Amino acid sequence: MSLEVTHTDGFAEDWQARILNGPPLIAPARQYVFPLAVPGEEDALARGAMWMEIKPATGGVFLAQCALGFAGKGVTTGVWSTPRPSLLLAVAGGYGYLVDTNDPDQTELLPMRPVVSVHPAPQVDALVLIGFHSAYILTAGEAWQSPKLSWEGVAVTGIEGDTLHGTGWHMPSDKELPFTLNLRTQELIGGGCQP
Structure with a gap:
C-alpha cells in the first residue's frame, strides 16, 4: 500500500x-x-x-x-x-x-460506512466524505450527515463556494438527478431521493 x-x-x-x-x-x-x-x-x-x-x-x-x-x-x-x-x-x-x-x-x-471519496472544502472549513447514499461533513465545530442524496451512488461534480454539487440516482425514473447541498446551512435541493 x-x-x-x-x-x-x-x-x-x-x-x-x-x-x-x-x-x-x-x-x-x-x-x-x-x-x-x-x-x-x-x-x-x-x-x-x-x-x-x-x-x-x-x-x-x-x-x-x-x-x-x-x-x-x-x-x-x-x-x-x-x-x-x-x-x-x-x-x-x-x-x-x-x-x-x-x-x-x-x-x-x-458512522458513514463505507466512505467512497473525500473532498476538502477549505473555503467553508469543511471536509466532505461521500458514501453510497449521502454525505458526511466534518467541520471545526461539528459533524453532520446530509439527507439521502441517492438510492445508490453519489457523484460529486464540484464544490463552489459553500455549495456541493453532484448527482444521485433516482430509482423510479432510473435517472441521475442533480443536487446542491449548502455546506453551511445544510439545505439540500434536488437529488435522487427528493420528491
Whole structure:
C-alpha cells in the first residue's frame, strides 16, 4: 500500500503522519488498534489494516493500526488533514477514523460506512466524505450527515463556494438527478431521493 497523506491547503496541522506498508520492525512504545470494541466488528482486523506512524504536537510518536472496512475496490483509503489542527482523518478500506493525535484513546469510528471519496472544502472549513447514499461533513465545530442524496451512488461534480454539487440516482425514473447541498446551512435541493 503506497499512500500519501493529503495536506489540505487552509487546514492547519499540529501533527505529522506517515502511512506504512505494514507493521514496523521496531514499533514505538505507544500503539493503538482501531476500531475499539464495536459490536459486529469483532473480526475487522482479519480483512487487513492500514498502519500509520503519527507524531503529535506533544508527546511521543505512536503507531495506529486501522482495520480495513472492505478489501475491494470502490472505497477509499488514505489520511487527510481536517479543519481541527489536532485531528486527522484516516480512511482504511472505506472505514473512517477521526484520530485525536493528542489523545488517541478518543479516536472515533465514523458512522458513514463505507466512505467512497473525500473532498476538502477549505473555503467553508469543511471536509466532505461521500458514501453510497449521502454525505458526511466534518467541520471545526461539528459533524453532520446530509439527507439521502441517492438510492445508490453519489457523484460529486464540484464544490463552489459553500455549495456541493453532484448527482444521485433516482430509482423510479432510473435517472441521475442533480443536487446542491449548502455546506453551511445544510439545505439540500434536488437529488435522487427528493420528491
